[in-house]
Amino acid sequence: PCGRRHVLELGAGTGAVGIMAATLGANVTVTDLEELQELLMVNIENNKHLVTGSVRAKVLKWGEDVTEFQPPPDYILMADCIYYEESLEPLLKTLKDLTGPDTCVLCCYEQRTMGKNPEIERKYFELLQLDFELEKIPLDKHDEEYRSEDIHIMNIHRKQT
Numbered sequence: 001p002c003g004r005r006h007v008l009e010l011g012a013g014t015g016a017v018g019i020m021a022a023t024l025g026a027n028v029t030v031t032d033l034e035e036l037q038e039l040l041m042v043n044i045e046n047n048k049h050l051v052t053g054s055v056r057a058k059v060l061k062w063g064e065d066v067t068e069f070q071p072p073p074d075y076i077l078m079a080d081c082i083y084y085e086e087s088l089e090p091l092l093k094t095l096k097d098l099t100g101p102d103t104c105v106l107c108c109y110e111q112r113t114m115g116k117n118p119e120i121e122r123k124y125f126e127l128l129q130l131d132f133e134l135e136k137i138p139l140d141k142h143d144e145e146y147r148s149e150d151i152h153i154m155n156i157h158r159k160q161t
Helices: 016-023 036-050 086-100 117-131
Strands: 006-010 026-031 054-059 077-081 104-110 133-135 152-156
Touching: 006 016, 006 036, 006 086, 016 026, 016 036, 016 077, 026 036, 036 054, 036 117, 086 117
Parallel strands: 006 026, 006 077, 026 054, 077 104
Antiparallel strands: 104 152, 133 152
16 A cells, blocks of 8 residues: 555665565665676666566765655665765765655674674664664574575664654
8 A cells, every 4th residue: 555665775785685676576776886887787687587576776875965765765765875984974974865754774784703794893883873773683583594694684763753
C-alpha cells in the first residue's frame, strides 16, 4: 500500500548492493564519485533483466549539496564506507542532509583491525551518535550462509528532536 520504496546507496562502488535492492522492487539511486560512474552504468546495464524496480547512477560527493536527492529516501544503504579519516565529516554531513525523520539507514561494514582502522571506526560511531540512534543487528539475524563475526550491520535513525 505504501508504494515503491525509494532507496539511495552511498559510496556504491560497483553498485552491487543497490542493484540487488532494485531486483527486490525498490526504486534505487546508486551514488559514488565521477570516476565510478562508468562502472556503475555497465553493471546496471548487465543486470537490468533482473531489476523489478528501477536503478540509476548519479554522482554524489560527500559533504556537497544534496538538493537533487530530495525528498529524503525511505532507505539509505552504506556498505563499507568507513575507511578514511578525512571522509568522516563529509560523510556525516551528507547523512544528516539526506535523512528525514523516517529514513532508515542500513550500514554494513567489515571490522578491520589493521593500522588506524579501529580508531577511525570509533571516531565515526562517536560522531554519528550525536545526531543518530544506532541499533546493532544481532549476528543470528544475519544471513546464515554469509554471516561472519567481523561483519557488522547497523540500523540507524535520526534522533527525534
